[in-house]
Amino acid sequence: MVASLDVGHPFRQASNLALNEVVARRKAAGEPLVHLGFGESLLPVPxxxxxxxxxxxxxxxxxxxxxxxxxxxxxxxxxxxxxxxxxxxxxxxxxxxxxxxxxxxxxxxxxxxxxxxxxxxxxxxxxxxxxxxxxxxxxxxxxxxxxxxxxxxxxxxxxxxxxxxxxxxxxxxxxxxxxxxxxxxxxxxxxxxxxxxxxxxxxxxxxxxxxxxxxxxxxxxxxxxxxxxxxxxxxxxxxxxxxxxxxxxxxxxxxxxxxxxxxxxxxxxxxxxxxxxxxxxxxxxxxxPPVITTHVRAAAVLHGAVTRAVHQIVTTAGADCRAPAGGFYLYPDFAPVRHRLRERGVTDADSLQRHLLDELGVAVLGGHHFGDSPTALRFRIATSLLHGGDDAQRDLALRSPAPERVPHIAAALAHLTHAFGTLTTGEGNATR
Ligand SMILES: Cc1ncc(COP(=O)(O)O)c(C=O)c1O
Structure with a gap:
């Protein structure tokens, strides 16, 4: 594979932080958004x-x-x-x-x-x-x-x-x-x-x-x-x-x-x-000390459960996606359903990111921000913000043996099922 030299302008705000600010503004204005665009864990500390x-x-x-x-x-x-x-x-x-x-x-x-x-x-x-x-x-x-x-x-x-x-x-x-x-x-x-x-x-x-x-x-x-x-x-x-x-x-x-x-x-x-x-x-x-190792292991198990649930959603919608093994990320590739996305005016990573945010209420970060080809239909999902909007919700998620069934997480997963189903089938498959 031949090397590619990157000579972009250096002085720009980090794309993940910039997206985070956009999402915060739109959420404050009352838009129902599921934020998968920022890799931040907010789990309550012991x-x-x-x-x-x-x-x-x-x-x-x-x-x-x-x-x-x-x-x-x-x-x-x-x-x-x-x-x-x-x-x-x-x-x-x-x-x-x-x-x-x-x-x-x-x-x-x-x-x-x-x-x-x-x-x-x-x-x-x-x-x-x-x-x-x-x-x-x-x-x-x-x-x-x-x-x-x-x-x-x-x-x-x-x-x-x-x-x-x-x-x-x-x-x-x-x-x-x-x-x-x-x-x-x-x-x-x-x-x-x-x-x-x-x-x-x-x-x-x-x-x-x-x-x-x-x-x-x-x-x-x-x-x-x-x-x-x-x-x-x-x-x-x-x-x-x-x-x-x-x-x-x-x-x-x-x-x-x-x-x-x-x-x-x-x-x-x-x-x-x-x-x-x-x-x-x-x-x-x-x-x-054990108070730390126990907490970190519980966090890892929670990340695994929620990330696997989202993996299931994107692969069911037709994406190729490596199975998650650590941390709280997924990197789906929607190339297998490129023709369906084209019908919605989505032809590259940037239009995919915009379409998901503006039409389907899902914030993700396009693969082009990670040095990937801008024409690929790939983006990064961060699942950590699904754990909840406040410490009480996040604590509930951390303690649950089945976090994907905790009501606020289940609701976000239903939103994602509908959004990705709509993206690739035009119908949404929330009820299937
Ligand atoms: C791969 C990777 N390395 C480093 C960092 C930065 O972490 P820190 O908060 O220690 O600066 C992040 C944060 O998103 C990350 O994802």
Whole structure:
């Protein structure tokens, strides 16, 4: 597969945040919308986490840029329990994983290789630093990682054209496809990275939201530990997006030490450090007492149940869609019913996104925002906002053994059944 060079204008508001604002305005005006356009988990946090935040309120000093030794030790322990022995000196905490990813784009000199499709932010971040971006197609079975042969071909083609491919970003479980890369795919990609001297960033922010604990997860850092940076955070697993807690694990050895030093230089000039109270929260959460592990597992099970219910709806409506395995996303492809969509004036990802919002009351984010072909009939669904409109509803969803039958979720699923049925059959199949 031949590389494609992306040279879009960098200074635009992130498409997911922009859509979120449009939806908020239309909902406030009373429009009945089902919001599948924003990947935010708002599940209520266990009350003890609020106590930890209060305990940290007195932490007013800046402190070390990388985070204090208590939080780095706790984060190192988190990775140790996941087959990644980690010295606290390899860890950096930050206000979210986004700034850490951005700092990596800033300091790694070379072109960026991304799966096609991939999370909306990677490519714009790369462009902020003038890094050429090359999208590599994902395989049929899962997303978040390029197909290994296509990656090798792209790297070589880019080099032939004078480019300098250097940074490979992998996401598992993935946003936007909601899938998990099988261990064999990770091993093959690590082999390509070693042959072609690529650095890997493994974005594992959804790792603890794998729907079934039986699914095998392999981090590239277990295979190519000398060239892999792992990032994570608490925005998704604990629904703490607004608290902005992220962490990175740098490779052991001289390359990792240099990268970490460079990232800390960026951090020191941009965000200084993770806010003191958040370091206290992060320390306690990454130590993983049972109150946290139980909550996170319940959240993963809820995400799995709701995402599988929506998967059933889109596939029944005629879409191809990889089965979800982790996190809260789906990436349906409506190509099999392209002719039906054409009858409704829908011919590409943009018109599909608009039609769903304006005619059918469903907010999604078109595949073109993820680096995918604008002519494909693909979009990303985020299911996390189906859990409810307030804490009481979300708590009910979290405690239910059959969340898809909880009334407010069932009502949203009925809306989706009708909307996608209308889209592809012209009738709506809510009653079938
Ligand atoms: C794949 C992926 N990585 C990173 C992030 C950013 O998370 P944070 O809140 O840690 O900056 C997100 C959030 O949507 C994401 O989906």
């Amino acid at each position: 009350p003890v986490v609020r106590d930890w935040l209060a305990d940290g309120a007195g932490r007013t000093a800046y402190g070390p840029v990388a985070g204090d030794s208590a939080v780095r030790t706790a984060v190192a322990g988190y990775w140790e329990r996941r087959q990644l022995p980690t010295d606290p000196e390899q860890v950096v905490v930050a206000p979210g994983s986004k700034p850490l990813l951005m700092a990596l784009m800033a300091v790694v000199d070379g072109d960026v290789l991304l799966p096609r499709p991939s999370w909306v932010t990677y490519a714009p971040q790369a462009r902020l630093f003038g890094r050429p971006v090359h999208h590599v197609p994902i395989p049929a079975g899962h997303g978040g990682t390029p197909a290994p042969d296509a990656l090798r071909e792209t790297v070589r083609a880019v080099r032939r054209h004078g480019g300098r491919p250097r940074l490979l970003i992998l996401t598992s479980p993935d946003n936007p496809t909601g899938t998990l890369a099988p261990p064999e795919a990770i091993r093959q990609l690590c082999a390509v990275a070693a042959d072609e001297d690529l650095l890997i960033v493994s974005d594992e922010i959804y790792r603890d939201l794998v729907h079934s604990p039986d699914l095998p997860f392999l981090s590239p850092a277990e295979v190519a530990g000398d060239r892999t940076v792992v990032t994570t955070g608490l925005s998704k697993t604990l629904g703490l997006g607004g608290w902005r807690i992220g962490a990175a694990r740098f490779p052991d050895g001289p390359l990792g030490a240099q990268l970490r030093t460079d990232v800390l230089a960026v951090a020191s000039e941009v965000w200084s450090t993770l806010a003191g109270p958040m370091q206290v929260v992060a320390t306690r959460v990454f130590e993983e």
